[in-house]
Amino acid sequence: MNQTYALTAVTVVVLVTVLVGALGLRISRTTSDFYVASRTVGPRLNAAAIGGEYLSAASFLGVAGLVLLQGPEMLWYPVGYTAGYLVLLVFVAAPLRRSGAYTLPDFAEGRLQSQAVRRIAVLFVLGVGWLYLLPQLQGAGLTLEVLTGAPHWVGGLVVACVVTAAVAAGGMRSITFVQAFQYWLKLTALLVPAFFLLAAWAGDGTPRATFDAPAVFREHTAVTLARDVRLSVGDPLTVTVTGRVDGRAYREAPLTLEPGRHSVQARTRLEFTAGSAVPDSRAGADRDTPGWSKPVSGGERGHRLYATYGLILATFLGTMGLPHVAVRFYTSPD
Template sequence: MSTAVELGAVLVVVLAAILIGSFGLRLSRTTSDFYVASRTVSPLWNASAIGGEYLSAASFLGIAGLILAYGADMLWLPVGWTGGYLVLLVLVSAPLRRSGAYTLPDFAEARLESMAVRRMASVLVVLIGWLYLMPQFQSAGMVLRTATGAPAWAGGVIVAVVVAVNVLSGGMRSITFVQAFQYWLKLTALAVPVVFLLFAWHGDGRPGLGRDAPPAFTDPVTVGVGTDVTVRVDEPVRVTVTGRVDGRELDRAAVTLQPGRHEITHDTTIAFPAGARVPHVENLPVLDDHQWLLPLNGREHPLYATYSLILATFLGTMGLPHVLVRFYTNPDGRAARRTTLVVLALLGAFYLLPGIYGALGRLYTPELLMTGRTDAVVLTLPARLVGGTAGELLSALVTAGAFAAFLSTSSGLAVSVAGVIGQDIMRGGVQSFRVATLLAVAVPLALSLGARTLAVADVVGLAFAVAASSFCPLLVLGIWWRRLTTTGAMAGLLAGGGLAGAAGIAVVTVGPYSGWTGALLAQPAAWTVPISFTVMIVVSLLTPGRVPRGVARTMVRLHAPEALDVDRGDWRPRST
């Protein structure tokens, strides 16, 4: 019954997304409708839609999973992702809306009057979008497999198809309605179960997180391993194995796992006795509760990793194409600021919840540290703590919220990437946008099916690092420093965006790495962001002759209040 209920929840979310999106089809007729919803979205609707697309799989599943694995350090993720909107509010939101551009490449060309800078910005938009989309599709596969046992590729394909249908039907106007609905669904899907989980934990009488030892199984438990993993065992444990361990095929065989590394093949089940220490996947730290509750304990070079993560999340938000495009849909700069304030409240309410799931997961689902599927803690807890019909219904609600997260974020990313491909590679217009949408979705789907699976929040963190190292310097200097030159902007985008992108590709395709190499590549923002700012400023000072001729008029357009009635018509690139 549980599988049927959860599958039904997924179908309801998918159908709701399609039906709500089809409503936008009746309202979308012009290019402006498809790209920026004709700039008529109110602050509350826009903030709900931003919350819908911003709260991705990394927020819904990833934070709780990382808190389960690494502890208090990971609380910086929701702090940074929310705090990034403060920087966006102060420095970017209103001037960006006044620019009149449709996309980040539009802004780059309007400000710097250079097709070369526009092309580089277009490449970075696509890179960030695809890097962000890939874990959404992978997580969708994980969720559907957990809920129904379906193949790992099925969830990603479903999300890709629904996103393509919604974006093709009505563009930005269509997905605005869908994403606003999905924010409130995600908030409900996390908030309602957490009430039942806390009551169940209180009634269970289980002690909290105060042990001096690493996690252990409180009851006899059988762990199913879905993918090939290598685990570390700290002390000898007698288990019953069905499957393949260390190259030996076993069928309900009693064996003793000695301390050290052990390779476990997919579809293997291992029965542990009560009190046994939980083996950990080799790339996860083994922490007692005291270490787990304190910061700077979980990773190699934790001080560097923490500050680099903070820098990436605070500055990366303003460089995310699918977030910035939302501010082009506001009627004016004042509405853009009001939208940002509402977004802060909505994100703050949501981010109170994942930490609770992570802490309860350490008590009730420690086996996820062995299987490596810590992202599944949100999905696993309701059935484990509540049980019965209530547990099944809560699991279905959480599964529905997870799919809403994939659909809403993927829709926003698809629109931003398709907008760039449609304008810069094709001829522009509605038909080009629709063809570009298929490319925007198909490529990351193919990558997600072929790439190895990483923690969703880690991959999203790499996308933030690329955004912080490229578009953050371009926007801050482009909006507030009139001496930025075409050559300086191009050099900074190449240096910062190129280095951060190369680090992300290395981690996704070849990593993980250990030592300082691993820390610098997994969290590159601490060195790539300063490089980007420095290169942009120094090269601009060395090339004063490359300051755009129309910079004075552009700066007035960006900063003059709307009441002055400065010409703010939709900006069009010279190439179209």
């Protein structure tokens, strides 16, 4: 991406975020405004704000990266913490709201009449908040570094400054407006590419995927490998090689790969003609990689089902422990 366009886009988003937060500052007048927006946030605005919190760097970028790196079974992560919002509503938010306490430590102290429990709850809230905050700052740093070439720490610093200013100035009302704006911005960022992809698919004659057919290169394609791989070939495959294959060096030489496994060294360039079959670079055990609906891998003994249940339980409890999400339920009038 052109760095000028990227820097302009980032600057515009930051400025609009600051302006939206300033709108909350103009409206906030009381302590209740600062902490819970005077409990006047309507369901649509609150839903948009919760959606903006949900589409954080962890879910917006992290899950996409996990799926790309480890396969579609990583979709159990968003499934788990999406359902965790319902668990949070039933088992945490409702009792908190009825108690009249503003924070989890307040609730713990009021329920158990213990200052020690309150201090422990404060430590847990701070710990959870810090562990949740670190990936967001990391994601901001990586994103700004990729888009603009800025040092890694700049993205985290920009996000920290903008969020701190919005929270300190306008409190919950400013944060509500900012999160709702971020939700619609991120939703647009998802829908616009999807629209163009659908348009391109329709313009290509709406081809249907044939998952049972072998994958082939639709045009002449050159691939330079970033690391050593082992390719599996089902039928004889002719490629042009610059590098090392099966321990032998080639330089722009045609090579016919016989059926079987072949070792290809890193930085080797392979050129495939149009219509050539795409070789499988996965290990034999990985060829039957499960889809997202099947249990995730569970270590050496392969306790896939237990690993899936453990992941769901962990994401349930993790969502229940997010204090900034729990306090969101205080802002609604009912």
